Amino acid sequence: MAASAAADEVEVDGRTVRLSSPDRVIFPRPGYTKRDVFEYYLAVGDGIMRALRRRPTTLQRFPQGIEGEMFFQKRIATRGVPPWVETATIRFPSGRSADELCPADLAHVAWAAQMGTVVFHPWPVRSADTDAPDELRIDLDPQPGLDFGDVVQVAGLVREVADEIGATAWPKTSGGRGIHVYLRIEPRWSFVEVRRAAIAFAREVERRRPELVTTAWWKEQRGDRVFIDYNQMARDRTIACAYSLRANARATVSAPVAWDELPDVEPDDFDLRTVPARFAKIGDPHAGIDDTPFDITPLLEWSERDERNGEGDMPYPPDHPKMAGEPKRVQPSRDRDRKKD
Structure with missing residues (x-):
């Protein structure tokens, strides 16, 4: 040697x-x-x-x-x-x-x-306050059978939604088959609030192209669509950085x-x-990414609207403690109550 x-x-x-x-x-x-x-x-x-x-x-x-x-x-x-x-x-x-x-x-x-x-x-936080995210991360994860071009289409929808609410969106490749889009946000909300904002954003993208986009946490429900992984905004979830x-x-x-x-x-x-x-x-x-922090209030208002319409919280990652308002953390095909209904 x-x-x-x-x-x-x-x-x-x-x-x-x-x-x-x-x-x-x-x-x-x-x-x-x-x-x-x-x-x-x-x-x-x-x-x-x-x-x-x-x-x-x-x-x-x-x-x-x-x-x-x-x-x-x-x-x-x-x-x-x-x-x-x-x-x-x-x-x-x-x-x-x-x-x-x-x-x-x-x-x-x-x-x-x-x-x-x-x-x-x-982490999506700074050392000055490690409980207040200053970055909302949108992780576009293509399911098997899709190619990078499909993810690019969904990224375009993400940009469209961001533009409509006055947010500046910053894309990057994941280094694999996906795309990450970041929004710098004002660091004054909790992880729970920012995650709810991410869910509301993801649902709006899904509504625009439901045949191409999914927010379904369970893989058996995703089909051949691009999954927006909203749980990347749960505490202790991280993404490879730029x-x-x-x-x-x-x-x-x-x-x-x-x-x-x-x-x-x-x-x-x-x-x-x-x-x-x-x-x-x-x-x-991404040189200007820190220049345009976004107020997520519109997304929190969307979250409240969705909850009134029966679309509340979504499952957390499996190693996360059970959270208030979270639905059953059970794969649909194994949910006995669902089968009875």
């Missing part, structure tokens, strides 16, 4: 970050190494910091590469961590808490990459795009090699 290259020391935002085992292969098929991952995140630094700054962040780590052991790190240890690494305390639905990495500068991202982090999963690599054989990136280019792109256009060059050429399509 060839000996690993000596560790490097790299200056990042005035911090010294140690890069050990830089030649370790992280993505075997293209042969991308730990150094490649490290340098990728430096190359898109302004963009990923726009997505991560002051956000508690779960790290998806692959110390031996994407074909080795993987784990999600939600707690930053106090030993062996540089003294400048900042954390923020987040609270899980169970009531337990954790101190997660909270990037204050690009050195935090570089340090995480040194620790084998491939994917960054930030400019995060994804842990797949192609080393794709969750890449911000402009609305006018979305119909002409494919997810595989964006990977560890292509995105830095794109970023250097055109900058960040």
Whole structure:
């Protein structure tokens, strides 16, 4: 076995970050190494910091590469961590808490990459108030049989609804077959309220193309439609951030795009090699995302209207405690009461 290259020391935002085992292969098929991952995140630094700054962040780590052991790190240890690494305390639905990495500068991202982090999963909150989301995330998840073009159609509907309520919508590829659309919002509502706003938004999109869009939580009810995963706004649910690599054989990136280019792109256009060059050429399509926070009051009013019309809350994720007003968390085909009716 060839000996690993000596560790490097790299200056990042005035911090010294140690890069050990830089030649370790992280993505075997293209042969991308730990150094490649490290340098990728430096190359898109302004963009990923726009997505991560002051956000508690779960790290998806692959110390031996994407074909080795993987784990999600939600707690930053106090030993062996540089003294400048900042954390923020987040609270899980169970009531337990954790101190997660909270990037204050690009050195935090570089340090995480040194620790084998491939994917960054930030919470939709800032450290100033970890109970008040400032980002409403719309996750468009195509069901089997659909292609990326179908998801692009639904993203267009999302933009249409956002425009009608005066919100600015920011799309990005998921790094897989889906699309994420973000709305920056004023951080003065709870997770429960923002999730209800997301449900109301998703239902409005579904009404416009019910043959193409679904909000059905249970897979057996979705059919060959694009599922809008409203539970991505439940507490402790996270999405790979803008400019995060994804842990797949192609080393794709969750890449911000402009609305006018979305119909002409494919997810595989964006990977560890292509995105830095794109970023250097055109900058960040999400550069203005923090300039237009949205007041979700119209969506909460839609939620109240829907509830009056018999469309109340929807099931939470299975590991979430039972919530007030939540319907039965039972798959329809296994619901004995439903069968009796």
